Amino acid sequence: MDTEAIKQSLDGSGLRCTPQRFAVMAFLMEHNQHPTAAEIFEGVNRLDPRSSRATTYNNLRDLVQAGLVREVAVEGRAARFDAKGMPHHHFICDRCGNVEDIAWYDVPKPSVSALGPRKLRECEIILRGLCRQCASKKVS
Amino acid sequence: MDTEAIKQSLDGSGLRCTPQRFAVMAFLMEHNQHPTAAEIFEGVNRLDPRSSRATTYNNLRDLVQAGLVREVAVEGRAARFDAKGMPHHHFICDRCGNVEDIAWYDVPKPSVSALGPRKLRECEIILRGLCRQCASKKVS
DNA sequence: TACTAGCTTAGATATAGTCTAATTTATTCA
DNA sequence: TGAATAAATTAGACTATATCTAAGCTAGTA
Secondary structure (H helix, E strand, C coil): CHHHHHHHHHHCCCCCCHHHHHHHHHHHHHHCCCCEHHHHHHCCCCCCCCCHHHHHHHHHHHHHHCCCCCEECCCCCCCCCCCCCCEEEEEECCCCEEEEEEEEECCCCCHHHHCCCEEEEEEEEEEEEECCHCCCCCCC | CCHHHHHHHHHHHHCCCHHHHHHHHHHHHHHHCCCCCHHHHHEEEEEEECHHHHHHHHHHHHHHCCCCCECCCCCCCEEEEECCCCCEEEEEEEECCEEEECCCCCCCCCHHHHCCCCEEEEEEEEEEEEEHHHHHHEEE
């Protein structure tokens, strides 16, 4: 795990590299299964130093704002997070809500007339359906 | 407002056309500003008959499951809903969280190899940035 | 050393949504 | 028709998720 790279990316975003903040970032880079805030909180606290719930949420907010982490809202469930490494899209399971990565492919932008006076920052594709596990279950 | 069309679409989905359910559907067709569940609840109760909060949520869930209504999860905010009329994409404002419609354009599907054993139901594009109001504000 | 800005903390609070158990309403079919 | 059944509604308790508050801590700087 690239300790130095994490420090530098935090520094480059004007965020101090505190133990708690580093732990969140490192956890996300080690676990690319799109954990929830609660899972991240639990995960970083399996190691010392212990981090509070509020700090975990604060740091996730800061990291998302800095563009280092992506937040994925899922209908009716807790938000998921992942470190922005390789660009990719997300597949969200209709049944279990799990979020999985799909290899990135190009997203067409809307026409200028459709966009109007809005200021576009990014386009993402969300794919929906059943993940492998849920697709293989016969029950409705 | 097309009363008969609402009745038929509910009927076609195996949902009884109750006054409360009809009211939710009619409200969504009249207000295409992507209201939250709380706004819908308040909106339908400006008229009689009164509907409970639980019923509003129940009916929204049923309508989403039936494919008549789309739910849009927004990071850190309440979910938004809209009646599925003309197909379109969504623009979500980074600052105020408002959801706006963007004229539909074709979404490329992922390759079979990228998709793997998953069962794809739909692809949607989410556009992000600043809406007209927020883009015109100078404050950071 | 003191100042300052940034960060962390526990716990209270807020917001969004679901559940329960009783009741009401509609449909079926004998 | 009317008994039986199924579907829907309800108030309010409850759960889950996330934010806020106010106090204290830490690192960088003068």
